[in-house]
Amino acid sequence: MRNRKFILFALLLTIGLVLAACGGGDNNENANNNNNDASGDNGNNEETTDFSAAMVTDIGGVDDKSFNQSAWEGLKAWGEDNGLSQGNGFDYAQSDAPEDYVPNITRLVRDNYDLIFGIGFELKEDIQDAAEKNENTYFGLVDDLVDSPNAVSITFKEHQGSFLVGVAAALKTETNKLGFVGGVDSPLINKFEAGFIAGAKSVNPDITVNVQYAESFGDSSKGKMIAADMYNNDIDVIYHASGGTGNGVFNEARDLKNAEPDRAIWVIGVDRDQHEEGEIGDHNVTLTSMVKRVDVAVQDVTKRAQDGDFPGGEQLEYGLEENGIAVATTNEEAMTDDIISAVEEWKEKILNGDVEVPSTRDELKAFEEAL
């Protein structure tokens, strides 16, 4: 009995000690941290720039192989050009759920970042709010519009790029059946859909496009299921605009290619050049990718802000002219010279204004009737 009490006492004492040690450690560490931070900042001021920028991802995260990653690459490139390191001049805050957006933005404001990007249309309201409450901080929003003198909106003409990959798909298909896999059925993704269909039908009006939405940007098993269904029904080229869901599309295409290397099936990637995703043995199922240069835009805006020329209140729209949109030609085997020259031809037509690419379903309807 006495023994038992003793053990209990010893246990309590140990826990107490551990906790006390933790507590003491906290303070020391904090003090050290602060010192480090302070000296780090001072060092910065002498050597490089004192301008700092950070970004808040949407739920995709910085390793989404898509536009969050692209934005982060742009920010990193800017930071490295200026001799900064992560956490010391530039940083990102990852959001695991929509409820994380506000705490993440506030945290970066509190840490005195001069320019804060919100990546993705989901952050629209939160960036708008933050911009109104923090007039001395610059904000940027990718993929949607904000309205505040200290905030800039960065959007892309995704329909233009989607039109061009639609042209490529139409020239590549043997069955005249194409597939489109969207993430969430929303105005943004409808832009991809409308552009793609318009591009394909401009080349060959007989082509049919099967449109499916996964209702998720992160459900790769759903993507795989939809892709399996499409490839089963004679569709041979699928364009995905669905973030992480698209990994399932690539997965299914690689599986099929692995089983039947002679079968012609293709995926068109989105946002970044998804060439690596399509590699299977000696083959590659990635026909091309609709590249959205979020990195270029982020780097550009940060640079302008650093130079005191922040485009506050403006709505920047990056398209083919601004090199904000491009079509990947990494898969040289699949993208033959004929296809590339046709894509270039249509690109000229878009740049000249001969072709007005539809960006909504309504515009697409009018476009198809005019064909």
Added chain:
Amino acid sequence: MTSNNKLFALIIPVISVFLGLLAGAIIMLLSGYNPIEGYSALWRGAFGDAFTIGETIRRTTPLILTGLAVAFAFRSGLFNIGAEGQVIVGWLAAVWVGLAIEAPMIIHLPLAVLAGALAGGLWGFVPGLLKAKLGVHEVIITIMMNYIALYISNEIIRSVLTDHATKTDQIASSASLASEWLQGLTYYSRIHYGFLIAIFAAVIMWFLIQRTTIGYELKAVGFNQHASKYSGMNVSKNIIISMVIAGGFAGLAGAMEGLGTYGNIHLMSGFTNLGFDGIAVALLGANNAFGVVLAALLFGVLKEGAGEMPTGAGVPTELVDIIIALIIFFVASSYIIRWALLRFKKEGK
């Protein structure tokens, strides 16, 4: 023996949390991070200033309610995996009422909150009915109901509440739980009056379970359905009541998000995870109303504080998920802790 059991019920979660944090520290050490720095960042992230305290309370609020939803059903021996779907329909219904009706606050706000609870209750009623009348296992039905809720609410947002937009307009201010006073106190965090509702709900659950005949019957059904039936209780009725009330709690959690945190509902590209976290909260809280409040607070602190870990200490946020998983693991393996404690005792004698 009973007092011993009560003591165990209290000690095991505490030890589990401690072991979970300890294991998290070891993982941080092994992956080359400083655990003290990591945990102090976590602490700062949850209680560092007024804003984070406000956000911690906000994050805790729906977790209390989903925790209650799971715990309440479990008291009658039912696994309510459907809290997730009940949250979504509750959210939708509350926002819908907030948007569609014009009324003074004293009518509008209670009506919107009630709509959320009713919708959640309805979503609990279906599996309850199927379980009671046809004996279909509630786990399967509630999982299915989650998907039905997710896709139906997305479709309603798209086609009924808006014209193909990704989120609805903001609800009328007369239906809003948000409080400028509280927000002003906490540097514009999204704290809202919902936490009072959540605590009130916990008191209701405690009262229902411990102090009423309905609660007694619900517990009896949970302990032994056959014995309850033999002693003249209506088992089917009790199963349905239990699921409806559980669903109502989860629906309230959705109403908190809709009327308090966001003030609208957006297209969901996946589950909110509030309902699934509720399962863990209920488990850690030992299915006890006040245990659930404490467990929800712990989860709120961990999840809110996690945001500070990458920027404050370079530790990835995923680590917090690992710690939470480990805590759950230790709670679930409470048998081992119990065995170890008993072993200690024997040696002592």
